[in-house]
Amino acid sequence: MNRVDPDAPARILVVDDTEANRYITGGWLRRAGHEVLEAATGRAALDTVRDEVVDLVILDVNLPDMSGFDVCEVLKGDAATAAIPVVHVSASHVEAGDRATGLTRGADAYLSEPIDPGELQATVKAALRYYRARAAAENLAGRLSRLTEAGLEINTARTFPALLAAAVRGATAVLGQPVTVLVVLPSGAHLWGCGEGPDRPVTTRAEHPDPLVPQWRATPGPPRSALDPTNTVQLVTFTDPGEQWPAAEVTAAVVHTDPEQPATCVALPAAAVTTGEERDLLIQLGQTTAVAARGLLAYTDEHDIALSLQRSLLPSRLPVVPGLTMAARYVPASSVAQVGGDFYEVTELDTGVLVAIGDVTGHSIEAATVMGEVRHALRAYAIEGHTPTEIIALLNAMVCRFHPTGLTTLCLILLDLAAETATIANAGHIPPLLIDDEHAAYLPLPGAILGIEVPRPEATTIAFPKGSTIVLMTDGLVERRAVPLDDDLETLRASMDPGEQPEAVCRRLLATFGRDKDDDIALVVLRRT
Structure with missing residues (x-):
């Protein structure tokens, strides 16, 4: 208006x-x-x-x-x-x-x-x-209130599609006009968010178009952003901007958060930006969107680095062991621009097959680094011939000394296929799920998480005959906000089929429980054949 x-x-x-x-x-x-x-x-x-x-x-x-x-x-x-x-x-x-x-x-x-x-x-x-x-x-008061709400939604977006949708909805609510938002990534990908008006759906897409507009003319605008003095913001009118934009002539807030990076644009029909109030609101929306996009880019860069690090620290392949069929998965969080410390390990030893799954608390490069150290130390202690109980004690001493804030859960299993047994030591992790022809049940194994100096119980040895299956998982697979963990664990347990093969189990559990999670997932399935 x-x-x-x-x-x-x-x-x-x-x-x-x-x-x-x-x-x-x-x-x-x-x-x-x-x-x-x-x-x-x-x-x-x-x-x-x-x-x-x-x-x-x-x-x-x-x-x-x-x-x-x-x-x-x-x-x-x-x-x-x-x-x-x-x-x-x-x-x-x-x-x-x-x-x-x-x-x-x-x-x-x-x-x-x-x-x-x-x-x-x-x-x-x-x-x-x-x-x-x-x-x-x-x-104006209503617009400012909607601007505040839009800023909150924009700054809490965890993905670029969510950011674009929030920016389009917010700008449309504040200015009451069809809005288009463009974020250009360093890779050159153009991410578009378009809305046709209030209470209309927002569409987003990514493409690699030709130059933004064939012709443009600059109109006066403040040289620096009010939100960040290092940013530059300019109001620009684009003539014949192309089909992506809401009108034949649009006015856009073009914001550069970094001279070396492409700009972010928030645009609407030029005829709708006729007063100083509307220009100021458009600039504020452009600045908010650009600053949020810059922050999300930084998180995405960290996520990519940490994810590459984490994948490099996980097993590249599972060993081929006669009498044992295995499948494993690692799935990074789908809705956050960070990475966690979930991991798994499968190693052949002279004494059997060592299988481990764990989770370092937190979501950061540091968590992934601690995970790598724990995994490598675990393998070293195992090769030295230590038992699962001793490995847990040594890892706990290492975490307490070098990573006192890196609390870690861990479940460690040593499989003796000849004796058809599994010796299990648990340190605060979700208990393993044992499935046989008669039932599926979690094994209640005590033990505090690593990083706490408390007495720890001896490992537990159970029978692991042919036809049995053990499922190990991190809490990212089953944990949901506002839902008790025990409820989801019971739902998963009740879904198990004694004859289901490990690869099929992994596919089904990830499809059923692992979609759109905000935590990493590690999953290992072992079947005695």
Whole structure:
């Protein structure tokens, strides 16, 4: 909505049961440039205000069907018409008490007939100025409130599609126009977010288009961002910008958060950006979107580095062991620009097959680094011939000394295929799930997480005959906000089929439990054959 000139002509309803009075009053108003509507009764006045756009009502007190005081009360009592200024006029109700009654019951001014044309014009102008200023202030307050809400949604977006959608929704809500948002990544990919208007769906897409626009002209804008002095922001009008944009000519806030990086644009039809208020709001939205995009890029870069590090520290392949079928998966978090410390390990030893799964607390490169150290130390201790109980104790000492804040959960299994046994030591991790022909059950194994100096129980040895399956997982697979972990663990347990092969188990569990998770997932399935 554009700001209205406080002295601009208005649409005025003149309500009087005397045609001559309507004619005279209407003539004065028309000569001042106003558009005049007429009504002879109170009911006709209420119907007109309900059906037509009316900026001001000049209302006679004496009407044939109802009092002008009553008409005014109805108008002021309805939220849809309460903001319309009402000027009472009367030739008979001219006493101070009459004026007090009219003003008390909602009128904005009270004139006694005969009316002086100059006084009428001045009263109309004053009433319109007041209500237009109030409407403009309320509109700006609403826009600023929506701008704050938009900024919150933009800055909490965890992916670029979510960021674009938030920016489009926010800009559309603030400016009330179709909006297009463009974020250009360092790779050259152009990410577009488009909206057709309030309460309409947002579409996003990525492409590698030709140069942004064939022609453009710059209009004056502040050289530096108010949010960050290192940013530059400019209002630019693009002519014939292409089909991605909402109009043949658009005005965009073009923001550079880094001289070496491409700009972020928030654009809408040029005809919708006509006031300083609208330009300021567009610049604020552009700055907020660009700063959020820069932060998300930084998180994405860290995520890529940490993910590469984490994948390099995980087994490149599982060993081929006669009598044992295995499958494993590592899935990074899908909705956060960070990486966790989930890991697994499968190593052949002289004493059997060592299988481990664990999770370092936190989401960062540091968590991935601690994970790598734990995994390498675990393999070294295992090769030295230590038992699962001893490996847990040695790893705990290492974490306590070198990574006191890197608390780690770990489940360690040594499989003796000849003896058909599995020796298990657990350190605060989700217990392994054992499936055989008769039932599927979690093995309740005690043990505190690594990084805490407390007494630890001995490892537990169980039977692991042919046809048995063990499932190891990290909590990212089953944990959901607002849902007890035990409930999801029970749902997973009840879904197990004794004859299902490890690869099929991994595919099914990830499809059923692992979609759109905000935590990493590690999963290992072992089947004795």
